[in-house]
Amino acid sequence: MPIPSPFHERTSKLCTSYRWKDWSGYAAVCSFDTNHDREYFAFRESAGLLDVSPLFKYEVYGPDAAALLSRMMVRDVGKLKVGRVGYSCWCDDHGKVIDDGTVARLGEDYYRVTAADPTLHWLQAVGRGLRVTIEDSTARLAVVALQGPRSREILRAASDADVDRLKFFGAVRAKLDGLDVWITRTGYTGDLGYEVWTERDGALRLWDALLDAGRPHGIEPAGLDALDVSRIEAGFILLGVDYFSAPKTILETRKSTPFELGLGWIVDFERAGAPAFIGREALAAERRRGSAWALVGLEVAWEALEALYESFSLPPNLPATARRDGLPVYDDEGRQVGMVTSHTWSPILKKYIALTSVHAKWSAPGTVLQMEHTVEYERRKVPAKVAKTPFFDPERKRKP
Amino acid sequence: MSTANGRGRYDAVIVGAGHNGLVCAAYLAKAGRKVLVVERRHQVGGATTTEEIVPGFKFSCCSYVVSLLRPWIIRDLDLPRHGYEVLPLEETFTPFEDGRYLLRDADPERTKRAIAKFSPRDAEVYKQFGQRMGELGRLVKPMIDGLAPDPTARNPFELLRLAKFAKHVRGQGEEWLIGNAKMMTMSAVDFLAEWFECEQLIAPMSVSGIIGTFLGVRSPGTAYVLLHHYMGEIDGSYRAWGLPKGGTGAVAAAIAAAARELGVEIRLQAPVAQLRIRHGRATGVVLENGDEIAAKAVISGVDPHRTFLRLVGEEHLEPEFAQQVKRFKMRGSSGKVNLALDALPEFACLPGRGPHLRGDITIAPSIAYLERAYDDAKYGAFSRRPFMDIVIPSLTDPTVAPPGKHTMSIFVQYAPYKLKEGAADWPNQRDRFGDAVIDTLSEYMPNLKSRILDRQVLSPWDLEQVYGLTEGNIFHGELSLEQLAFQRPVAGWSRYRTPIHDLWMCASGTHPGGGIMGAPGALCARTMLHARAV
Numbered sequence A: 001m002p003i004p005s006p007f008h009e010r011t012s013k014l015c016t017s018y019r020w021k022d023w024s025g026y027a028a029v030c031s032f033d034t035n036h037d038r039e040y041f042a043f044r045e046s047a048g049l050l051d052v053s054p055l056f057k058y059e060v061y062g063p064d065a066a067a068l069l070s071r072m073m074v075r076d077v078g079k080l081k082v083g084r085v086g087y088s089c090w091c092d093d094h095g096k097v098i099d100d101g102t103v104a105r106l107g108e109d110y111y112r113v114t115a116a117d118p119t120l121h122w123l124q125a126v127g128r129g130l131r132v133t134i135e136d137s138t139a140r141l142a143v144v145a146l147q148g149p150r151s152r153e154i155l156r157a158a159s160d161a162d163v164d165r166l167k168f169f170g171a172v173r174a175k176l177d178g179l180d181v182w183i184t185r186t187g188y189t190g191d192l193g194y195e196v197w198t199e200r201d202g203a204l205r206l207w208d209a210l211l212d213a214g215r216p217h218g219i220e221p222a223g224l225d226a227l228d229v230s231r232i233e234a235g236f237i238l239l240g241v242d243y244f245s246a247p248k249t250i251l252e253t254r255k256s257t258p259f260e261l262g263l264g265w266i267v268d269f270e271r272a273g274a275p276a277f278i279g280r281e282a283l284a285a286e287r288r289r290g291s292a293w294a295l296v297g298l299e300v301a302w303e304a305l306e307a308l309y310e311s312f313s314l315p316p317n318l319p320a321t322a323r324r325d326g327l328p329v330y331d332d333e334g335r336q337v338g339m340v341t342s343h344t345w346s347p348i349l350k351k352y353i354a355l356t357s358v359h360a361k362w363s364a365p366g367t368v369l370q371m372e373h374t375v376e377y378e379r380r381k382v383p384a385k386v387a388k389t390p391f392f393d394p395e396r397k398r399k400p
Numbered sequence B: 001m002s003t004a005n006g007r008g009r010y011d012a013v014i015v016g017a018g019h020n021g022l023v024c025a026a027y028l029a030k031a032g033r034k035v036l037v038v039e040r041r042h043q044v045g046g047a048t049t050t051e052e053i054v055p056g057f058k059f060s061c062c063s064y065v066v067s068l069l070r071p072w073i074i075r076d077l078d079l080p081r082h083g084y085e086v087l088p089l090e091e092t093f094t095p096f097e098d099g100r101y102l103l104r105d106a107d108p109e110r111t112k113r114a115i116a117k118f119s120p121r122d123a124e125v126y127k128q129f130g131q132r133m134g135e136l137g138r139l140v141k142p143m144i145d146g147l148a149p150d151p152t153a154r155n156p157f158e159l160l161r162l163a164k165f166a167k168h169v170r171g172q173g174e175e176w177l178i179g180n181a182k183m184m185t186m187s188a189v190d191f192l193a194e195w196f197e198c199e200q201l202i203a204p205m206s207v208s209g210i211i212g213t214f215l216g217v218r219s220p221g222t223a224y225v226l227l228h229h230y231m232g233e234i235d236g237s238y239r240a241w242g243l244p245k246g247g248t249g250a251v252a253a254a255i256a257a258a259a260r261e262l263g264v265e266i267r268l269q270a271p272v273a274q275l276r277i278r279h280g281r282a283t284g285v286v287l288e289n290g291d292e293i294a295a296k297a298v299i300s301g302v303d304p305h306r307t308f309l310r311l312v313g314e315e316h317l318e319p320e321f322a323q324q325v326k327r328f329k330m331r332g333s334s335g336k337v338n339l340a341l342d343a344l345p346e347f348a349c350l351p352g353r354g355p356h357l358r359g360d361i362t363i364a365p366s367i368a369y370l371e372r373a374y375d376d377a378k379y380g381a382f383s384r385r386p387f388m389d390i391v392i393p394s395l396t397d398p399t400v401a402p403p404g405k406h407t408m409s410i411f412v413q414y415a416p417y418k419l420k421e422g423a424a425d426w427p428n429q430r431d432r433f434g435d436a437v438i439d440t441l442s443e444y445m446p447n448l449k450s451r452i453l454d455r456q457v458l459s460p461w462d463l464e465q466v467y468g469l470t471e472g473n474i475f476h477g478e479l480s481l482e483q484l485a486f487q488r489p490v491a492g493w494s495r496y497r498t499p500i501h502d503l504w505m506c507a508s509g510t511h512p513g514g515g516i517m518g519a520p521g522a523l524c525a526r527t528m529l530h531a532r533a534v
Helices: A008-014 A037-045 A065-072 A120-126 A151-158 A200-217 A224-233 A280-289 A302-310 B019-030 B071-076 B108-116 B120-144 B156-170 B174-185 B188-193 B199-209 B222-230 B248-261 B304-312 B319-327 B367-378 B423-444 B460-467 B519-530
Strands: A019-023 A026-031 A047-051 A056-061 A084-091 A097-107 A110-115 A133-136 A141-147 A171-176 A179-184 A193-199 A219-221 A293-300 A327-330 A336-346 A351-359 A368-375 A378-387 B010-015 B035-038 B050-054 B057-060 B086-088 B092-095 B101-104 B242-244 B265-267 B272-278 B281-287 B292-300 B334-341 B360-363 B387-391 B406-413 B452-458 B503-505
Touching: A008 A026, A008 A200, A019 A224, A026 A224, A037 A047, A037 A219, A037 A224, A037 B086, A047 A200, A047 A224, A056 A065, A056 A120, A065 A110, A065 A120, A097 A171, A097 A179, A120 A133, A141 A151, A141 A200, A151 A193, A151 A200, A171 A200, A179 A200, A193 A200, A200 A219, A224 A336, A224 A351, A293 A302, A293 A336, A293 A368, A302 A351, A302 A368, A302 A378, A302 B071, A327 A351, A336 A368, A351 A368, A351 A378, B010 B019, B010 B281, B019 B035, B019 B071, B019 B248, B019 B519, B035 B292, B050 B248, B050 B334, B050 B452, B057 B248, B057 B406, B057 B452, B071 B519, B092 B199, B101 B108, B101 B199, B108 B120, B120 B222, B174 B222, B188 B199, B188 B222, B199 B222, B199 B367, B242 B248, B248 B265, B272 B292, B272 B304, B292 B304, B292 B519, B304 B319, B304 B503, B334 B423, B334 B460, B360 B423, B367 B387, B387 B423, B406 B423, B423 B452, B423 B460, B452 B460, B503 B519
Parallel strands: A047 A219, B010 B035, B010 B292, B035 B265, B092 B360, B292 B503
Antiparallel strands: A019 A026, A047 A141, A056 A110, A056 A133, A084 A097, A097 A110, A141 A193, A171 A179, A179 A193, A293 A351, A293 A378, A327 A336, A327 A368, A336 A351, A368 A378, B050 B057, B086 B242, B092 B101, B272 B281, B281 B292, B334 B406, B334 B452, B360 B387, B387 B406
């Protein structure tokens, strides 16, 4: 049974829809209202406030903290400066991805790692013999994501942080309604946005202060349904949905490498003086050989979808929320060449989009594939074109 | 080809950069034609406009919601890439004179409970009604996405089209046909009364049948106009309405950006004095500054009256045709009041800030109220206590007002163009009209007046002066049954052609009519290209 998050006292009153789900053992709001439209548009037009406390969080302290994380991550964490955050993933010996998350360097020898799955054991295993202290801070910290074009103005009003100078993937310490907080310019919506971190005792004050400061800007509390649409538009993958953690997977074929997940850009092979990161050898071989799979975007051909429904005398009918049911994807000859792992209607792009794993051969943008689509219990196919991700990438996201 | 004529001359010049003119231009340019759009005002959009009337406050001065813009146009012109965004507008709030209220929204169960306060029976039927109207909307969709079937035509292609449409209709079964025949002839109130018993539902729903017409909710034919408002479609969802981000002007700006990218030239502050007609053929336009612009074809994006009676001139028309144009009813019946607000006003019946403020607010408390509002107009006066359709876009779109402040758009009916004292008396009555609107609304929102920073009042006369809408008709001619389909604007001339060779019409005065739909513009372009007229 899920337990309440530090913000539960506030979120439970606002969640008039009673739509909750279990997120890593915590009760998390799917959508505050019956449908998530408003919450989605808050992310894109004003600001949405989302409780992300269930994220797994670890504090890594000590003179060897950088060495530990560099060894663990495919990204060269040693290059990360104080006050910077990096996105990374980590692999097993065979270069298969275990999880992905962020690493924030909050002090000279102090890092904070976020993960989708419990990671304490892995940090401890990799850190064996190193001069580090590792703390699971998941329950100690309360975290909210404040995402959307107005989030900067809201934080400017609510905190003493110089948010105008806080760069994309920067981290800064600040006071917010008397609370000590960390503000990072990070998030999972692919928009301008921040995450605010504090001790769990301060959760309600943090929530209230942000909602108050946000009211003139149209802030809305937002749930995971709105987040799911946003993150697909942003092309962000999700553990357990778009890929599976290598140690938890029975089938070898279900495991993925960073390259196969479109995360090749963070793999840093050349590191001065540091020991090789875990999985390096396998990934170097893959780089030479080429990857078997690719994670791509798909855009469904709307006219064809409309025609398909029309043949049933129905208007096109897509699920109201983002979906995670896997759908096979075929080539023109009917051979399965991949699978859709997440799909959604994008209200801002006015397109039906999907994240899809395909054989590398079919991954070139513009390639037309056939995606399964069920109408009236009949399994049919609709054409869909391989597209670059992110589907949605506003300038404001990284703009100074 | 664009410069096939070899003289760099335009293939088409379009008069008016309203949304239809721009859509038409974009489609012609997409087919490789060289197109110039000339616009009288300093910005594109016509009545699809956002203007910063008060510093920091951006108003959709005229049209204020979207629904009808055809999805295929959005896709063809890639409008989302050019900044077209639509935000949800899901609630409909109706306060009543006895202090009660009805709030309908996207949650069917919540809406059912709200209606059940007035009639448990209607609460059950409401969803079915919505479903039926959605079906009807979908069935008439081929009509609005294509040329109007024309029973006056005799050629085999036309008969084929008619037969196809008849088959489409027959396929729906007898029950549907009877329902549709009723719909064509009944009044909005009578039609709704066949479904519902409680007036608290019928009154606010019936107003969709009169918006933009000089008719009452009990006037025959208004049931059909209801349907026009149910054809709206957002993302495949019928009956959905939305607020364009940045106001409706942003829709026009997105279309203009798409058009420009396709090579369309748009000339602002270039009012057209008249069309150049030589031997019954349109050869270009003459601007007010005397410049003459030649083009293979001239396309009018202004209303039929302005097109034929002003820009062409009666001397170039057959008397019979001129007569029919004159008979095409414009008679504007509505105005707009736009308010800049210091803070959100509150309803007496439901104080505080809530979802009821961010949707559509309808002041239509009873049928008698609406009829009395119509009575005033019949005798040449604006309604003392008018029907109002209100939105507060700043609650959903923070870009239109400074933080914490708000914009309120009030569509007001009735405000007849022809006052008893004459249309020219509007400047004298404008402020009184604005006062009547605010006084009436204050009965429901007692603290409204204290929140008003500034206001803009647009009478139908103003709509004519500023936006060139003849008699202030927001749809370029009333959307009444006898002025739709093959009769819009004149029987036999519903296909964007005119009796003047090389003169075409592309705006709301043609099939399928008004609202930010874009279909007339796109269909005009398609027809011209098909006919190799350009």
